[in-house]
Amino acid sequence: EMITTHNVVAELPGADDEIVIIGSHHDGPWSSAVEDGSGIALVIAQAEYWSRVPREERPHRLVFLLNAGHMAGGAGAKAFIEAHADDLASTVLEVHLEHAANEFAEVDGRLQPTGHPEARWWFTSRISRLESAVRSAIEAEDMRRSLLLPPTAFGARPTTDGGDFFLASVPIVNFLAAPFYLFDSCDTMDKIHRPSLVPVARAAIRIIESTAGIS
Numbered sequence: 001e002m003i004t005t006h007n008v009v010a011e012l013p014g015a016d017d018e019i020v021i022i023g024s025h026h027d028g029p030w031s032s033a034v035e036d037g038s039g040i041a042l043v044i045a046q047a048e049y050w051s052r053v054p055r056e057e058r059p060h061r062l063v064f065l066l067n068a069g070h071m072a073g074g075a076g077a078k079a080f081i082e083a084h085a086d087d088l089a090s091t092v093l094e095v096h097l098e099h100a101a102n103e104f105a106e107v108d109g110r111l112q113p114t115g116h117p118e119a120r121w122w123f124t125s126r127i128s129r130l131e132s133a134v135r136s137a138i139e140a141e142d143m144r145r146s147l148l149l150p151p152t153a154f155g156a157r158p159t160t161d162g163g164d165f166f167l168a169s170v171p172i173v174n175f176l177a178a179p180f181y182l183f184d185s186c187d188t189m190d191k192i193h194r195p196s197l198v199p200v201a202r203a204a205i206r207i208i209e210s211t212a213g214i215s
Contacts, residue, residue: 005068007076012050014058020208021094022046023065025161033189034101035182042097045201059212070161077164092211094172096162100196101177117193118177120146123158125171133210137203173207
């Protein structure tokens with residue numbers, strides 16, 4: 001069945017007109033609490049935080065993107081990139097936030113939380129200052145079980161909904177966890193690792209702040 005769906009985009013002006021994009025996808029196949037209700041929450045948290053920061057203290061113009069079409073090959077992200085191609089040359093960073101996930105294991109035939117977050121992947125462009133900023137943010141927020149990965153760790157692009165920004169030569173930091181239950185009806189609210197939400201949001205703020213003065 002052919003349908004039309006839409007990206008949701010908002011902006012805040014900043015200290016200059018260069019751009020940081022902060023995104024996730026807004027659709028999923030099942031209850032989709034982790035994939036991607038948790039990502040939506042993380043993007044909304046960024047919008048709320050930066051709206052309270054004076055314009056001159058925001059490092060750049062901030063674009064918040066919740067894109068559609070995730071289960072259709074990332075169609076929404078691709079459409080956004082195509083529609084805003086002229087802006088990409090002025091985009092300092094694209095931060096994609098997906099999947100604050102609880103780790104679950106099978107115990108006596110039932111799924112039980114281990115008490116840990118699912119391993120957290122931080123796909124980061126091979127730019128030394130950016131890699132240093134991500135590492136510093138992870139350490140500052142004590143986010144163990146985090147892996148700092150190059151965008152091409154698993155293929156030509158990161159396995160995220162923001163991967164097409166990397167293919168469009170935009171510097172990226174894409175946060176992702178990949179628990180086994182993502183594409184399943186058991187992706188319910190108990191699967192969200194709630195203790196991760198604030199540290200991931202704070203880490204993203206630190207990473208975005210690190211772009212101040214960067215062209």
